[in-house]
Amino acid sequence: MTVTRFAPSPTGYLHVGNLRTALFNYLIAKKTGGQFILRLDDTDPERSKPEYADAIKQDLEWLGIEWDRVETQSSRLERYAMAADKLREIGRFYEAFETPTELDLKRKKQLNMGKPPVYDRAALDLSNAEKDALRAERGSGVWRFKLDHARISWTDGILGEISIDAASVSDPVLIRGDGQVLYTIASVVDDTEMGITHVVRGSDHVTNTATQIQIIEALGGTVPNFAHHSLLTGPQGEALSKRLGTLALRDLRENGVEPLALLSHMARIGSSDPIELRANMAELIEGFDLSRFGSAPTKFDVDDLYPLTAKHLHGLDVSAVAPDLDALAIPQEQREAFWNVARDNITTRRDIETWWLLCRDGAEPVIDDADKDFVADALGLLPDTPFDADSWSNWTAAVKEKTGRKGRGLFMPLRKALTGMSHGPDMSQLMPLLRVIRAKT
Numbered sequence: 001m002t003v004t005r006f007a008p009s010p011t012g013y014l015h016v017g018n019l020r021t022a023l024f025n026y027l028i029a030k031k032t033g034g035q036f037i038l039r040l041d042d043t044d045p046e047r048s049k050p051e052y053a054d055a056i057k058q059d060l061e062w063l064g065i066e067w068d069r070v071e072t073q074s075s076r077l078e079r080y081a082m083a084a085d086k087l088r089e090i091g092r093f094y095e096a097f098e099t100p101t102e103l104d105l106k107r108k109k110q111l112n113m114g115k116p117p118v119y120d121r122a123a124l125d126l127s128n129a130e131k132d133a134l135r136a137e138r139g140s141g142v143w144r145f146k147l148d149h150a151r152i153s154w155t156d157g158i159l160g161e162i163s164i165d166a167a168s169v170s171d172p173v174l175i176r177g178d179g180q181v182l183y184t185i186a187s188v189v190d191d192t193e194m195g196i197t198h199v200v201r202g203s204d205h206v207t208n209t210a211t212q213i214q215i216i217e218a219l220g221g222t223v224p225n226f227a228h229h230s231l232l233t234g235p236q237g238e239a240l241s242k243r244l245g246t247l248a249l250r251d252l253r254e255n256g257v258e259p260l261a262l263l264s265h266m267a268r269i270g271s272s273d274p275i276e277l278r279a280n281m282a283e284l285i286e287g288f289d290l291s292r293f294g295s296a297p298t299k300f301d302v303d304d305l306y307p308l309t310a311k312h313l314h315g316l317d318v319s320a321v322a323p324d325l326d327a328l329a330i331p332q333e334q335r336e337a338f339w340n341v342a343r344d345n346i347t348t349r350r351d352i353e354t355w356w357l358l359c360r361d362g363a364e365p366v367i368d369d370a371d372k373d374f375v376a377d378a379l380g381l382l383p384d385t386p387f388d389a390d391s392w393s394n395w396t397a398a399v400k401e402k403t404g405r406k407g408r409g410l411f412m413p414l415r416k417a418l419t420g421m422s423h424g425p426d427m428s429q430l431m432p433l434l435r436v437i438r439a440k441t
């Protein structure tokens with residue numbers, strides 16, 4: 001059975017970049033009837049906050065990405081300690097005492113000499129007495145995993161054949177001097193013990209994957225299938241990392257983006273399949289194929305979400321917007337007719353209100369100077385409310401006869417006088433809904 005996980009750190013709100021990871025993992029699990037685990041990577045006690053964990057769940061719920069269970073790393077610390085002991089026992093774990101400044105200096109020297117800035121393993125040469133002395137002076141050291149300097153290879157679900165020379169990578173620090181367990185080991189232990197079969201994550205994790213494969217092997221676990229999706233860029237190809245804060249899922253929700261529009265877009269950008277609006281999660285699952293994604297950075301433009309949102313709304317039945325119509329206290333008997341007229345003229349649900357207020361309260365008329373007399377004449381011919389389906393054609397016919405105007409010169413000033421806008425629904429459908437004509441008063 002396919003088992004995947006989405007493993008955010010609850011240190012902030014989810015953004016579109018995270019969503020891509022969550023969605024891919026969810027879709028590949030569900031495509032084969034597998035399980036999707038929400039794993040909270042909360043080993044950093046200072047930065048992890050319960051309110052972010054709650055927000056992550058809310059965002060996924062809003063999107064309909066359902067997890068089979070939640071795991072939290074903070075409740076599994078003893079498992080990580082056991083793995084650390086095992087690495088110590090088999091001689092793959094060593095304590096190192098360099099300060100950040102010392103490491104920085106080493107890196108600079110290496111770079112100056114044209115060498116890759118890889119940790120030089122100086123700590124491996126320390127005698128026990130030297131370690132004791134350093135520990136007394138500086139406190140506990142960090143614990144590094146001793147990589148086996150061989151090539152690490154895997155067949156990536158998106159990138160294809162990958163091979164990384166372990167000698168070009170620093171021995172990763174798995175435990176900090178203060179004892180805090182770091183992501184790399186916690187993730188490996190969880191992936192192994194939770195039977196994760198597929199890990200999809202951003203291509204910024206490729207080097208992590210190489211080292212994690214060796215750690216998994218050292219611990220005797222089964223290496224999952226890895227796939228690394230490209231990172232999102234802005235519409236011009238610019239790095240999105242700085243703007244991700246403004247692309248939080250909760251902001252998109254607030255701005256009226258529809259879940260299925262967002263999901264449909266994210267399930268396809270960066271793939272060779274066209275972006276298609278899907279009606280539900282089942283269709284998204286059905287139409288998803290990881291092998292269609294490429295390695296090139298993927299352009300993301302938040303503006304693309306709005307036409308899809310509009311398209312989704314245009315296809316909704318009145319019952320699907322009942323909560324929105326409730327919120328505006330739209331009388332039951334007017335709902336169907338109102339929605340049929342309004343829906344093709346909205347981009348997000350927030351626009352429903354504009355059309356409702358127009359119907360209920362009328363609009364501030366817009367009358368161009370050149371049309372003042374014409375509109376005054378026309379309003380004199382306007383029948384009383386309530387209007388019906390023929391009111392617009394009867395009225396405009398009468399106005400045409402009296403004034404001789406036709407076409408746009410006839411219709412546009414009347415539309416603007418009644419609705420205050422130069423665009424909108426078919427006037428013969430809209431008129432029966434208009435309760436108040438402010439231009440008349």
Ligand code: GLU
Pocket residue numbers: 007008009041183187200201205
């Ligand atoms: N907590 C990690 C992150 O957000 C998880 C990475 C992974 O999927 O392994 O980057």
